[in-house]
Amino acid sequence: MSTPDDQSPGPRPESPRTRDRIYRSPAALVGGALLLAVIGWLGIDAVVTGEGRTPWLALAVLLLVVPLVVAFTLRPAVFAGEDRLRVRNPFRVIELPWGEVVSLRSGYTNEVVVKSGTKYQLWSIPVSLRARKKAARQQARREAEARGEGRRRGLGFGFGGGFGGLGGVDAAATADQGPVRAETDQVMDELREMLAAREKAAGSQGEVSVRWAYEVMGPAGVGLVLLGVVLAVL
Structure with a gap:
């Protein structure tokens, strides 16, 4: 009677290949x-x-x-x-x-x-080139909005958040999104x-x-x- 150690492991199944x-x-x-x-x-x-x-x-x-x-x-x-x-x-x-x-x-x-x-x-x-220019304009607009949001936060009246929730763009969220690319x-x-x-x-x-x-x-x-x-x- 064979034990588990005596049994041949056999061929291992191949890992599925991802499609191109x-x-x-x-x-x-x-x-x-x-x-x-x-x-x-x-x-x-x-x-x-x-x-x-x-x-x-x-x-x-x-x-x-x-x-x-x-x-x-x-x-x-x-x-x-x-x-x-x-x-x-x-x-x-x-x-x-x-x-x-x-x-x-x-x-x-x-x-x-x-x-x-x-x-x-x-x-x-x-x-x-047109798509690249469009992406560059969007990136510049995003960075300008982020800088404006930073200035508004700095000018807050001490209520614990400035004007971040009034339609501005969160600078941290903007950074996480990465640069705009064509x-x-x-x-x-x-x-x-x-x-x-x-x-x-x-x-x-x-x-x-x-x-x-x-x-x-x-x-x-x-x-x-x-x-x-x-x-x-x-």
């Missing part, structure tokens, strides 16, 4: 859907009702333009997982283990830099936190891989060739 965080541009998704709707409506109408070489021209333009619209609007995305960062740009998919990432930079564009010095732009996380800058901060947490993990090591998006380039190339043939022959 997916970052995409809502404006690009909406704009891309609208563009595809308009292009599809005009193009299909020309193919069905057009005369002469018009249907062929419309078909060639559809084959050329639709993949490009999808590539630059609906396709871009960033997938941040426990072990790696996967960047899906218009014409490439880049797999970046966290251990190979050196930094995530924000300037006029957001980009990731790897140990080899190569930079890859994050198409789905565009920089909005949405894409907040996303980059999240990615930097993931990089700091996972860059030395064993599962986050490996090599950078880059794959060309032939599923986009192929149809667009066919459309370009067909367009050239139609214009030259018909």
Whole structure:
């Protein structure tokens, strides 16, 4: 009869992996859907009702333009997982283990830099200078309100709280909220936190891989060739 000490512990169940965080541009998704709707409506109408070489021209333009619209609007995305960062740009998919990432930079564009010095732009996380200026104005307004609240508290009449409850902004609460940041800058901060947490993990090591998006380039190339043939022959 075996005792508990004699029993083999067996394989331990793996801890559940968290799902990848997916970052995409809502404006690009909406704009891309609208563009595809308009292009599809005009193009299909020309193919069905057009005369002469018009249907062929419309078909060639559809084959050329639709993949490009999808590539630059609906396709871009960033997938941040426990072990790696996967960047899906218009014409490439880049797999970046966290251990190979050196930094995530924000300037006029957001980009990731790897140990080899190569930079890859994050198409789905565009920089909005307008959003940054708006966030800066909100931060300045918040700081001004906090300073004004501090002065009102200092000028209280000794009733144990000044005018803090009369619509002013609590300076301590304002400080706890942190600085106001544009949405894409907040996303980059999240990615930097993931990089700091996972860059030395064993599962986050490996090599950078880059794959060309032939599923986009192929149809667009066919459309370009067909367009050239139609214009030259018909």
